[in-house]
Amino acid sequence: MNGRNRTDLQPGMMVDIVLKADQRTGKLTRGIVKDLLTKSATHPHGIKVRLTDGQVGRVQVIHKTDK
Template sequence: MDGTKRADIHIGATVMVVQKQDQRTGKLTEGIVKRILTNSAVHHRGIKVMLESGIVGRVQEIK
């Protein structure tokens, strides 16, 4: 699953996110969702989340 639909993502899920500074390289960071930051139901670049580690990024893949 990709991370474009908010309904697919829940707190505690393991996801792969791309951080703002890594968007050009596409480097992904794995983590567990702490908060969902995007309010809209769908976002074409990925739903923005905060991981338990404090990292903020857009979900690219749901594990």
């Protein structure tokens, strides 16, 4: 899963996002999704989310977690 489909994401998931300031370098930041900010079903650059620590960016990678 690459983070472009809103249906693939839900709060509590571990993801890697690219912050606005890191878009040029592509540096990824890992965290837990708190809120989904993009309202459309898909977005070509990734769904925008807010992490539990307050950082906002577009999802690049969704990590599988065993429950």
